[in-house]
Amino acid sequence: MSESRPIKALFQVGAVVLALGITVLVLLATGAPPFAALGSIAKGAVGNLNVASDVVVAWVPLLLVTAGLLATFTVGLWNIGIEGQITLGAIFATWALRSFEGGAVSPGLALVLAFAAGAAGGAVWAMLVGALKTFGGVNEIFGGLGLNYVATALNIWLIFGPWKRPGVASMSGTVPFDKAYWLPTVSEQSRLAPAAVAVAIAGIALIFALVQGTYFGLRLKAVGKNPKAAYLLGIPTWQYMIVSFAICGALAGLAGAIQVSAVYHRLIPSISSGYGYLGLMVAMLVNYSAALAAPVALFFAALNVGSIQLPIIHKLDSSLSGVLQGTLVLFVILGDGLRKRLMGKGRSGS
Amino acid sequence: MSGEILLVGLAGVLASAGPIVFAAVGEAITERAGITNLSMNGLILLSAMGSFAATLATGSIALGILAGAAIGAAVSAIVALSSITLKQSQVAVGFILAMLCRDLSYFLGNPIMGQPGPRLVQAPLPYLKDIPIAGPLLFRQDLMTYMSYLLVILAWLYMNKTRPGLVLRGLGERPAAAYARGADVHRLRYLYTIAGGALAGIAGPMYSLSIKAGWKGTITGLDGMGWIALAITIFGGWSPIKIAFGAWFFALLQWLGIVLQPAMPSVPSQVLQVAPFPLMILTLLFVNMGNAEWVESMLARLPEKPRRALAKFLRAVNVKPPAALGTPFEKD
Numbered sequence: 282m283s284e285s286r287p288i289k290a291l292f293q294v295g296a297v298v299l300a301l302g303i304t305v306l307v308l309l310a311t312g313a314p315p316f317a318a319l320g321s322i323a324k325g326a327v328g329n330l331n332v333a334s335d336v337v338v339a340w341v342p343l344l345l346v347t348a349g350l351l352a353t354f355t356v357g358l359w360n361i362g363i364e365g366q367i368t369l370g371a372i373f374a375t376w377a378l379r380s381f382e383g384g385a386v387s388p389g390l391a392l393v394l395a396f397a398a399g400a401a402g403g404a405v406w407a408m409l410v411g412a413l414k415t416f417g418g419v420n421e422i423f424g425g426l427g428l429n430y431v432a433t434a435l436n437i438w439l440i441f442g443p444w445k446r447p448g449v450a451s452m453s454g455t456v457p458f459d460k461a462y463w464l465p466t467v468s469e470q471s472r473l474a475p476a477a478v479a480v481a482i483a484g485i486a487l488i489f490a491l492v493q494g495t496y497f498g499l500r501l502k503a504v505g506k507n508p509k510a511a512y513l514l515g516i517p518t519w520q521y522m523i524v525s526f527a528i529c530g531a532l533a534g535l536a537g538a539i540q541v542s543a544v545y546h547r548l549i550p551s552i553s554s555g556y557g558y559l560g561l562m563v564a565m566l567v568n569y570s571a572a573l574a575a576p577v578a579l580f581f582a583a584l585n586v587g588s589i590q591l592p593i594i595h596k597l598d599s600s601l602s603g604v605l606q607g608t609l610v611l612f613v614i615l616g617d618g619l620r621k622r623l624m625g626k627g628r629s630g631s
Numbered sequence: 632m633s634g635e636i637l638l639v640g641l642a643g644v645l646a647s648a649g650p651i652v653f654a655a656v657g658e659a660i661t662e663r664a665g666i667t668n669l670s671m672n673g674l675i676l677l678s679a680m681g682s683f684a685a686t687l688a689t690g691s692i693a694l695g696i697l698a699g700a701a702i703g704a705a706v707s708a709i710v711a712l713s714s715i716t717l718k719q720s721q722v723a724v725g726f727i728l729a730m731l732c733r734d735l736s737y738f739l740g741n742p743i744m745g746q747p748g749p750r751l752v753q754a755p756l757p758y759l760k761d762i763p764i765a766g767p768l769l770f771r772q773d774l775m776t777y778m779s780y781l782l783v784i785l786a787w788l789y790m791n792k793t794r795p796g797l798v799l800r801g802l803g804e805r806p807a808a809a810y811a812r813g814a815d816v817h818r819l820r821y822l823y824t825i826a827g828g829a830l831a832g833i834a835g836p837m838y839s840l841s842i843k844a845g846w847k848g849t850i851t852g853l854d855g856m857g858w859i860a861l862a863i864t865i866f867g868g869w870s871p872i873k874i875a876f877g878a879w880f881f882a883l884l885q886w887l888g889i890v891l892q893p894a895m896p897s898v899p900s901q902v903l904q905v906a907p908f909p910l911m912i913l914t915l916l917f918v919n920m921g922n923a924e925w926v927e928s929m930l931a932r933l934p935e936k937p938r939r940a941l942a943k944f945l946r947a948v949n950v951k952p953p954a955a956l957g958t959p960f961e962k963d
Contacts, residue, residue, distance in 0.1 A: 307735065307738065307739065310739060311738070311739060311741065311742060312742075359722055359726075361726075413912065413916065416923060416925060417915075417916040417919060417920055417923065418916075418919030418920060418922045418923045419912060419915045419916050419919055420865075420915075422669075422722070423858075423861070423862050423865065423911070423912070423915055424912055424915070426858050426862075426908075427862070427908045427909060427911050427912040427915075428912070430855070430905045430908040431905060431908055431909050433901070433905065434901060434902045434904075434905040434908075437899055437901045437902060438898070438899060438902045441899040442897065442898075442899070558730060561726065562727065562730065565723055565727065596741075597738070597741060598737050598738045598740075598741040598848070600733075600734040600735075600737040600738045601734075601738050602734075603730065603731070603733070603734030603737075603738075604731065604734045604735050604738055606730075607727055607728075607730050607731025607734060607735075608731060610727050611709075611724070611727045611728070611731060614713065614719050614720075614723060614724060614727065615709075615712075615713055615717060615719070615724075617719065618713060618716075618717025618718060618719040619717055621717075621718070622716070622717060622718070
């Protein structure tokens with residue numbers, strides 16, 4: 282705790298430099314021009330207003346799932362099932378919008394109800410993981426992973442079965458909703474919905490306030506730090522675990538609802554787009570603190586959007602963004618361990 | 632379906648379970664030493680891509696398989712370094728590597744995507760191949776599938792019948808006791824993490840040089856196999872023989888999903904393909920339920936007869952992880 286901040290910062294800068302270095306090496310290995318490729322990513326993320334707004338569009342679901350994951354990480358749980366929770370949110374929201382389309386309810390209210398349905402869908406799917414963990418002893422990583430695949434199957438079954446397009450079912454998804462039921466965006470062509478941005482910011486603010494400023498958050502932390510001790514102090518640990526799963530699932534479900542109502546305007550097969558797994562990376566990189574989640578998620582979203590240019594300009598795979606993100610998180614964590622080891626040795630001499 | 636076609640199908644099931652056997656037995660060895668290697672999913676993809684690239688470059692399948700093992704060992708060395716020396720969360724680093732290696736394999740594999748390449752040939756074993764039923768089922772496979780049988784037997788013998796195997800189990804159960812008896816816990820944990828990773832790395836070339844020959848990027852259909860292998864490690868109670876049955880059972884379910892497809896045209900193939908996953912959750916539930924407190928208290932309230940039967944069943948299927956799995960060891 283007493284170690285100086287500059288040393289910590291030095292290790293983090295070192296991690297960034299190493300991650301960039303490895304990414305450049307990976308680019309060289311495929312014979313690609315490294316700096317031109319990295320330049321294309323930067324230009325593809327902030328080069329003009331259109332791509333910059335796409336970055337914000339990608340930031341919204343990423344920030345929401347990261348916020349949710351901070352709740353489960355606080356109680357010491359690995360919610361890998363978050364991908365399925367996004368998918369279930371999208372399915373529930375689609376179901377709500379399909380039921381209200383052309384009905385008695387006004388489009389505005391229908392959208393609000395669709396968001397509520399999405400949050401409920403995600404929460405239910407997450408609590409299922411929680412119940413398997415607390416009552417069945419099934420590790421949340423495997424329960425979550427299994428349910429991710431089940432969610433994907435359910436999604437595809439709906440798209441090809443009960444909700445298929447009239448005539449031919451296809452991987453392009455369900456019939457788009459009536460335009461009146463699209464979440465309003467800043468302009469006709471844009472997919473940037475101010476309401477979605479507001480929901481995401483509210484989500485992370487809520488988690489920040491909950492964990493940092495409430496008695497409930499304090500108890501969550503106690504469960505995460507030492508479940509046995511917390512239990513002996515009279516905190517019903519399993520209830521706190523289930524509740525944190527529900528919070529995380531609800532936020533993931535909202536992300537799913539936003540993807541269908543604002544971005545795709547329909548349900549598509551890969552609706553979660555890997556944002557859940559990416560959110561886990563963001564949460565690890567910010568060391569599970571809500572304060573840094575928003576800027577780091579924005580950076581990761583920019584990398585994802587920018588790398589879309591790679592196949593177009595350089596005939597490279599867009600997974601380079603994942604390589605950069607992965608090496609970054611890896612080196613930050615390895616650097617953290619190395620720093621603690623070196624500092625620990627310096628102090629106690631053991 | 633005639634008997635002969637059925638046998639060919641089931642022989643295919645054994646072959647397609649081979650890589651999962653390698654990965655899950657490798658993981659079991661690592662976890663028995665007290666380390667969880669969660670990177671499996673990315674590790675298998677990267678070794679599949681890397682071994683195919685190595686085979687394309689050298690023209691040698693043997694070198695390709697070695698490259699796969701080397702990649703598995705290298706990735707696992709990072710897991711060992713971070714968890715044993717740097718004392719970071721095994722789950723965190725494993726998950727990061729699972730993601731990173733997957734993206735790395737897609738990116739680096741882009742230039743060789745869809746290229747034709749050499750693949751392992753079937754090598755029916757003389758005499759054995761003519762045994763009725765067992766011949767076509769077990770002994771008309773490629774070399775690596777035979778290796779998967781051999782691995783199960785050797786790993787079981789090593790764990791249960793040798794002295795180093797006893798020490799290995801001690802590392803994961805009571806590292807302090809193993810240390811007191813003179814075992815270098817950290818060094819051995821490094822060794823078993825890297826060795827287990829090398830075995831798991833062989834799963835990659837078994838896909839890219841045989842079962843799903845070639846490299847097809849995101850549509851290769853390998854994404855997810857590593858997670859399955861991790862689940863089968865638990866399902867098999869960290870025992871190579873039970874793991875093999877788990878892998879065969881899983882491969883059988885996947886095969887059934889494919890052959891039953893025509894009978895259910897209304898169900899998209901992707902849906903049947905995931906049938907093993909809910910079953911995986913159910914089996915994990917069964918094998919772990921005996922560890923839950925409420926089950927015990929519920930059992931206590933049951934009348935004598937069903938209580939005994941149920942308790943016996945739960946104990947029979949119950950598995951317990953190595954006691955020190957995931958916890959760093961401090962000598963003091």
